[in-house]
Amino acid sequence: xxxxxxxxxxxxxxxxxxxxxxxxxxxxxxxxxxxxxxxxxxxxxxxxxxxxxxxxxxxxxxxxxxxxxxxxxxxxxxxxxxxxxxxxxxxxxxxxxxxxxxxxxxxxxxxxxxxxxxxxxxxxxxxxxxxx
Amino acid sequence: xxxxxxxxxxxxxxxxxxxxxxxxxxxxxxxxxxxxxxxxxxxxxxxxxxxxxxxxxxxxxxxxxxxxxxxxxxxxxxxxxxxxxxxxxxxxxxxxxxxxxxxxxxxxxxxxxxxxxxxxxxxxxxxxxxxx
Amino acid sequence: xxxxxxxxxxxxxxxxxxxxxxxxxxxxxxxxxxxxxxxxxxxxxxxxxxxxxxxxxxxxxxxxxxxxxxxxxxxxxxxxxxxxxxxxxxxxxxxxxxxxxxxxxxxxxxxxxxxxxxxxxxxxxxxxxxxx
Amino acid sequence: xxxxxxxxxxxxxxxxxxxxxxxxxxxxxxxxxxxxxxxxxxxxxxxxxxxxxxxxxxxxxxxxxxxxxxxxxxxxxxxxxxxxxxxxxxxxxxxxxxxxxxxxxxxxxxxxxxxxxxxxxxxxxxxxxxxx
Numbered sequence: 001x002x003x004x005x006x007x008x009x010x011x012x013x014x015x016x017x018x019x020x021x022x023x024x025x026x027x028x029x030x031x032x033x034x035x036x037x038x039x040x041x042x043x044x045x046x047x048x049x050x051x052x053x054x055x056x057x058x059x060x061x062x063x064x065x066x067x068x069x070x071x072x073x074x075x076x077x078x079x080x081x082x083x084x085x086x087x088x089x090x091x092x093x094x095x096x097x098x099x100x101x102x103x104x105x106x107x108x109x110x111x112x113x114x115x116x117x118x119x120x121x122x123x124x125x126x127x128x129x130x131x132x
Numbered sequence: 133x134x135x136x137x138x139x140x141x142x143x144x145x146x147x148x149x150x151x152x153x154x155x156x157x158x159x160x161x162x163x164x165x166x167x168x169x170x171x172x173x174x175x176x177x178x179x180x181x182x183x184x185x186x187x188x189x190x191x192x193x194x195x196x197x198x199x200x201x202x203x204x205x206x207x208x209x210x211x212x213x214x215x216x217x218x219x220x221x222x223x224x225x226x227x228x229x230x231x232x233x234x235x236x237x238x239x240x241x242x243x244x245x246x247x248x249x250x251x252x253x254x255x256x257x258x259x260x261x262x263x264x
Numbered sequence: 265x266x267x268x269x270x271x272x273x274x275x276x277x278x279x280x281x282x283x284x285x286x287x288x289x290x291x292x293x294x295x296x297x298x299x300x301x302x303x304x305x306x307x308x309x310x311x312x313x314x315x316x317x318x319x320x321x322x323x324x325x326x327x328x329x330x331x332x333x334x335x336x337x338x339x340x341x342x343x344x345x346x347x348x349x350x351x352x353x354x355x356x357x358x359x360x361x362x363x364x365x366x367x368x369x370x371x372x373x374x375x376x377x378x379x380x381x382x383x384x385x386x387x388x389x390x391x392x393x394x395x396x
Numbered sequence: 397x398x399x400x401x402x403x404x405x406x407x408x409x410x411x412x413x414x415x416x417x418x419x420x421x422x423x424x425x426x427x428x429x430x431x432x433x434x435x436x437x438x439x440x441x442x443x444x445x446x447x448x449x450x451x452x453x454x455x456x457x458x459x460x461x462x463x464x465x466x467x468x469x470x471x472x473x474x475x476x477x478x479x480x481x482x483x484x485x486x487x488x489x490x491x492x493x494x495x496x497x498x499x500x501x502x503x504x505x506x507x508x509x510x511x512x513x514x515x516x517x518x519x520x521x522x523x524x525x526x527x528x
Binding site: 141143160164167168175200201202 | 408
């Protein structure tokens with residue numbers, strides 16, 4: 001397996017009146033997966049001790065199918081380090097048992113210090129994911 | 133009119149699959165109304181210059197009817213200063229034309245400094261609301 | 265252990281500018297825990313096949329301490345069946361290793377059919393939780 | 397003015413611990429603006445009477461600057477009808493007094509019926525916006 005996997009359960013809060021997940025929420029799921037990929041403790045340490053935060057400067061999403069209440073999604077993430085300052089996360093939301101992704105996206109990130117100035121991205125030791 | 137009125141439009145994002153507004157969102161609407169009651173600019177000034185933030189320490193909500201997509205709610209707020217440190221906001225969500233509130237609540241607030249220590253509540257000059 | 269335990273990881277999305285979790289989000293965490301207590305699959309089945317949904321008609325929350333980025337909370341839930349129509353969920357948010365809860369609440373629920381009319385609560389076979 | 401303008405006030409709920417607006421929220425602001433462009437009442441009528449809903453199938457966002465508590469944004473929207481089935485909304489978030497946009501995006505929409513099948517987009521009579 002060459003991607004990081006992070007499970008996301010779909011709750012009432014995630015859906016809208018159409019019965020499927022509200023589109024903006026997939027950006028949250030992708031971000032949760034990135035936090036787990038870096039590690040929640042390491043992410044908090046970077047922020048609290050080194051004053052380094054991650055900022056999305058660009059993203060692109062294609063919505064192919066809508067997830068529903070009770071669905072268990074798996075967010076699959078691959079990272080591409082573009083430079084010392086930029087990383088691109090290729091992310092997909094899959095439903096257990098489906099043969100194609102529900103949502104496909106690309107999220108571009110930089111790191112900033114406390115004054116929102118861009119800084120070198122810290123060396124990240126990604127933790128392995130858990131399957132949904 | 134002895135209450136502050138703040139309009140809230142119900143969008144797709146506010147609803148869940150049941151077709152009505154997701155219950156937790158009313159806490160957001162009540163908070164938006166409180167921010168307008170204090171004044172968004174004054175609130176930001178208190179936070180950025182004086183390091184003072186408002187913190188909810190208790191709340192109670194009763195849900196009587198569910199608002200739907202396209203509804204325009206009016207949040208009606210009355211404030212009761214309990215002490216130099218505490219204020220209770222009595223808040224209701226009304227729909228245009230309805231003869232009873234959709235949601236009724238009480239939100240208790242204190243002020244804290246940057247270290248999350250309780251401080252005296254600043255003297256507030258409430259701005260008047262706009263009707264929905 | 266006489267309560268259902270459900271883990272909630274705190275992400276960027278959960279916090280506000282004060283650095284702690286935005287107050288309304290605890291209602292979401294409590295609801296996620298209730299969904300797991302009933303079982304996400306059973307909950308979806310009840311909704312899709314029997315047309316039965318759960319509706320919060322009252323809640324009360326006391327906020328004692330603010331959770332932060334990277335915190336892992338455990339939502340502890342006890343249910344009290346008040347009548348054939350009503351259940352009260354006593355819920356608390358604990359942080360790993362803390363000696364008192366961060367948030368304590370009570371959430372009152374009823375069941376409704378597709379027309380938002382109250383119906384008997386289905387017999388629930390609660391699933392056991394997982395510790396944080 | 398050749399765009400639709402919709403004001404969005406930034407509240408506590410919109411920010412995260414970094415002090416600026418959480419990135420996914422701009423998709424919500426853009427959607428609110430689109431709802432006002434169509435008209436909240438007309439949108440609800442299309443959904444409730446004609447069973448027609450709007451679905452985002454693709455979006456792209458570039459984040460240039462972060463809005464903060466107390467900021468008043470103006471969402472500027474231009475629509476391009478790509479075909480009888482598709483429309484592209486070019487949307488930007490501007491802060492009052494700034495000389496460049498904070499966020500620039502493109503959101504592609506289709507219409508679906510109650511079974512999530514694509515249908516012709518209804519003829520839309522866009523309402524004019526209000527300046528921030």
